Amino acid sequence: xxxxxxxxxxxxxxxxxxxxxxxxxxxxxxxxxxxxxxxxxxxxxxxxxxxxxxxxxxxxxxxxxxxxxxxxxxxxxxxxxxxxxxxxxxxxxxxxxxxxxxxxxxxxxxxxxxxxxxxxxxxxxxxxxxxxxxxxxxxxxxxxxxxxxxxxxxxxxxxxxxxxxxxxxxxxxxxxxxxxxxxxxxxxxxxxxxxxxxxxxxxxxxxxxxxxxxxxxxxxxxxxxxxxxxxxxxxxxxxxxxxx
Numbered sequence: 001x002x003x004x005x006x007x008x009x010x011x012x013x014x015x016x017x018x019x020x021x022x023x024x025x026x027x028x029x030x031x032x033x034x035x036x037x038x039x040x041x042x043x044x045x046x047x048x049x050x051x052x053x054x055x056x057x058x059x060x061x062x063x064x065x066x067x068x069x070x071x072x073x074x075x076x077x078x079x080x081x082x083x084x085x086x087x088x089x090x091x092x093x094x095x096x097x098x099x100x101x102x103x104x105x106x107x108x109x110x111x112x113x114x115x116x117x118x119x120x121x122x123x124x125x126x127x128x129x130x131x132x133x134x135x136x137x138x139x140x141x142x143x144x145x146x147x148x149x150x151x152x153x154x155x156x157x158x159x160x161x162x163x164x165x166x167x168x169x170x171x172x173x174x175x176x177x178x179x180x181x182x183x184x185x186x187x188x189x190x191x192x193x194x195x196x197x198x199x200x201x202x203x204x205x206x207x208x209x210x211x212x213x214x215x216x217x218x219x220x221x222x223x224x225x226x227x228x229x230x231x232x233x234x235x236x237x238x239x240x241x242x243x244x
Contacts, residue, residue, distance in 0.1 A: 037136050038136070043078060044078045044079070045081060046075070046081070047068070048096060048098070050082075050096065052108045053111065056112065057083055057108055060112055064137055064140045064141060074099075076099075079134055080098050080102045081105070082096070083106050083107070084213070085213060086153050086216075087213045087214075087216070088151060088152040090123040091216075092105065093123060100126065103123060104120055105120065105122075107119040107121070109154075109202060109206060110156060110202060118138045118143055120138065121150055121151055153213075157210045157214075158210075160202060162223075164196065164199035164229065165207070165211060165225060167194070167195035167199075168196070168229040172226050178196055178240045178242050182240070196240050199229065208225050211223050211225045
């Protein structure tokens with residue numbers, strides 16, 4: 001919808017010197033990175049027992065110098081970190097009976113070493129001091145941090161899961177073979193992985209969880225998991241596998 005509106009308005013990027021970015025001498029004018037908040041005293045950190053890649057997330061926090069709480073529930077002073085797949089931070093806080101004012105989410109579908117930017121999400125009740133503490137903590141090693149408002153599937157999860165799901169449906173409907181979208185995306189778009197290989201890389205069961213949970217949050221049929229993805233994920237079969 002956004003792309004269609006911009007096309008209709010003639011805002012087409014470099015050709016018009018305006019688009020998602022403004023261009024000067026052919027170069028996109030990218031906004032400066034916002035400053036990392038200054039936090040005088042960092043609160044202790046508690047990580048949800050249901051967090052995606054929890055052991056990796058805990059190791060990252062240790063490397064960043066966080067004081068980690070290990071109890072079954074957070075203390076009244078703790079910054080509470082959740083890492084949902086598909087769900088928004090609000091839903092997780094309610095289901096896990098966490099104080100939403102101190103709860104911040106992080107997108108951890110993809111391992112931290114493979115991403116160039118960490119994405120955090122607040123919920124409508126997150127306190128400013130907790131938001132700033134989370135931002136400052138996850139930026140300690142110099143990796144950029146973006147903080148967004150509550151969003152089921154964050155950004156990466158929603159995009160990756162949708163790409164994998166669409167390619168799976170194309171194969172389910174026999175529009176193409178499993179190898180076809182891989183060839184088109186790697187050779188035509190220059191991606192390192194095609195959509196089904198991407199699904200295998202990040203885990204079909206993880207992609208399914210993202211889709212099921214986003215469908216729960218939004219009630220939107222576009223997140224209906226493809227039978228191709230659902231069946232192969234259920235039995236641990238590669239998404240590139242074609243039935244004989």
